[in-house]
Amino acid sequence: MTESERKIQLGLAGEKIVTNFFSKKGFNVEISIDPYDNQKDMKVNDKTVEVKTQVPFIFKNAFTIKDNHQLKKCKNADALVFVQAPCSKSDKAGIFQIDKGFEYSKYTTKKKNKMILVPMNQLAVRQLASIDGENKQILRKYATDF
Secondary structure, three states, X not given: OOHHHHHHHHHHHHHHHHHHHHHHOOOOEEEOOOOOOOOOOEEEOOEEEEEEEEOOXXXXXXXXXXXXXXXXXXXXXXXXXXXXXXXXOOOOOEEEEEOOOOOOEEEXXXXXXXXXXXXXXXXXXXXXXXXXXXXXXXXXXXXOOO
């Protein structure tokens, strides 16, 4: 499986985990049919929700967003949810809601990749649930290991 295919599978797994989480809480969840929907990944009780699934940038203790149209999509959604996948440096897996008005900064890696950092230790970041068992293993299977 290529890195690109793994990222797609990781994202799909994260969206399913979030769907199941909100459904079990009694919320009405509607998945976006278009995988390239530029406004949302799903609606939860008629609110737009953008889901990002990733191993956080451990060195900076931050979630990341590509420095392109993704930031606008994340800021404009009614809710932004990150699914943290485990890796060798952090075994933690969970569902996090990022509130509107979250703090972020721009960052360029040594390889000149531009990204947006969303620090995990801010008031706008709230953990909704931990992920364990089979769901955690599936996230580990598709996540990058760094």
